[in-house]
Amino acid sequence: MRLRRAVLAAGALGALVGVMVTRAAQLRSHQLTVEPAAPIAVAAGAPERLAAALRIATVSLQDRAQIDPAPFFALHRLLAESFPAAHRVLEREVVNERSLLYRWPGRDGALAPDLFMAHLDVVPVEPNRAWTHAPFAGEIADGFVWGRGALDDKGSLMALFEAVESLAAAGWQPARTLYIALGQDEEIGGAEGNVRIAARLAERGVHLEAVFDEGTPITTGIVEGVAAPVAGVAVSEKGYLTLELTVAAAGGHSSMPPPATAVGILAAAIARLETHPFPPRLDGATRRMLETLAPEMPFGRRLALANLWLLGPLIARQLTRTNAGNALVRTTLAPTMLEGSQKENVLPLRARGVVNLRILPGEDVAGTIALVRSVIADERVKIATVPPTLSEPARLSSDGSRAWRVLSRTLRQRLPGVLVTPALMVGASDSRHYLAIADDVYRFLPFVLTREDLQRPHGTDERVRVEDYLRAIQVYTQLVRDAAAP
Numbered sequence: 001m002r003l004r005r006a007v008l009a010a011g012a013l014g015a016l017v018g019v020m021v022t023r024a025a026q027l028r029s030h031q032l033t034v035e036p037a038a039p040i041a042v043a044a045g046a047p048e049r050l051a052a053a054l055r056i057a058t059v060s061l062q063d064r065a066q067i068d069p070a071p072f073f074a075l076h077r078l079l080a081e082s083f084p085a086a087h088r089v090l091e092r093e094v095v096n097e098r099s100l101l102y103r104w105p106g107r108d109g110a111l112a113p114d115l116f117m118a119h120l121d122v123v124p125v126e127p128n129r130a131w132t133h134a135p136f137a138g139e140i141a142d143g144f145v146w147g148r149g150a151l152d153d154k155g156s157l158m159a160l161f162e163a164v165e166s167l168a169a170a171g172w173q174p175a176r177t178l179y180i181a182l183g184q185d186e187e188i189g190g191a192e193g194n195v196r197i198a199a200r201l202a203e204r205g206v207h208l209e210a211v212f213d214e215g216t217p218i219t220t221g222i223v224e225g226v227a228a229p230v231a232g233v234a235v236s237e238k239g240y241l242t243l244e245l246t247v248a249a250a251g252g253h254s255s256m257p258p259p260a261t262a263v264g265i266l267a268a269a270i271a272r273l274e275t276h277p278f279p280p281r282l283d284g285a286t287r288r289m290l291e292t293l294a295p296e297m298p299f300g301r302r303l304a305l306a307n308l309w310l311l312g313p314l315i316a317r318q319l320t321r322t323n324a325g326n327a328l329v330r331t332t333l334a335p336t337m338l339e340g341s342q343k344e345n346v347l348p349l350r351a352r353g354v355v356n357l358r359i360l361p362g363e364d365v366a367g368t369i370a371l372v373r374s375v376i377a378d379e380r381v382k383i384a385t386v387p388p389t390l391s392e393p394a395r396l397s398s399d400g401s402r403a404w405r406v407l408s409r410t411l412r413q414r415l416p417g418v419l420v421t422p423a424l425m426v427g428a429s430d431s432r433h434y435l436a437i438a439d440d441v442y443r444f445l446p447f448v449l450t451r452e453d454l455q456r457p458h459g460t461d462e463r464v465r466v467e468d469y470l471r472a473i474q475v476y477t478q479l480v481r482d483a484a485a486p
């Protein structure tokens, strides 16, 4: 009897392995097959025009009152002067003084318009960090254009306008109406910029086929088991939530402390949150990414990724072992600020901690707060949201739409051999303000980054390779042209 059971078990295991191997063997590449594309000419002086834009310090600060408006107007002027043909054919509208909305009327009013986005602002430069070239000097050296904003997001801004300029100068006209939205405050949530532009479009009854915004870069050497460069196009974005935890107490002299202090209670709550992470889950955009890249991987990895129905939970747990992988499969929580008393020997009347959460698509703000509350499980800790940057995760955009195919074909033609895949964006972008008026939203960065380069946006020595920048202009030229086709 025991032998019979063993034989049956071995048989079942054999069948299971058979199913898994067959699934792995049957995987077919998801990549579009494309013809080599004709080169696209890029106007002389493009890197110099980008460098000029980097010299304008359009810095966003958390305290809006401290933001200098003058650089934003200087950047508006630079765009108008650098791209005269574009400014002859596009309708230009100033929104809330510092943001810009352009409209390029299409020949066919029946086609739903597309929207291209880039933001005008940059993050500040941390003091005491040595840059190889000063962050606002806009220098071109060693084959790179250096400066704050080269990757985030003036590289995309200027490449997009180079593309529009060359198409406009050639007399080309879109069939589909195109919009360009340039927000002034993406780095601090977009409330004064793209929130207002999106509201204006909604008021006018505009419904967009697709939005193209900044997002995941093209990477090399980061996806294990894949030698080719990988262009992640984010089809979803994590939600954003900041919570303030406060504990009130009687205060007093620290020479006679009570057994439980405000700081102690708060610290215990934060420690509980860190030791009770949100459950990992492999679905949505990250699952689509693994399914898309699986056929390009060696057999061992393909075997696992072709069988996510069985191994999904195991792979999700494996991904949690790195910070980057972890962020793809769960809601993350990061304690970022702490406050107690102002003096070493004074018990605080109030201890305050701030935690920043990035919510995995499939979950929501209300559920996340409820989970935080249940993990802390201490009524002495008051939990409140910190406005205004709070957003639900973005819904999944299609990786089968016309706009997806246009973008995918463009990337495959301009970077031969690149693998295009849906991906999840773990940061927040202004594109989220357009979800209500768009069918699909695609977030991408047309620059090739190595693992080391990933620290440059918002970090030190932000720069873009000149050769990469010229290719990005070609990417935008083809993308604008093909997106505008019927």
Ligand SMILES: [Zn+2]
Residues within 6 Å of the ligand: 119, 152, 153, 186, 214
């Ligand atoms: Zn950005």
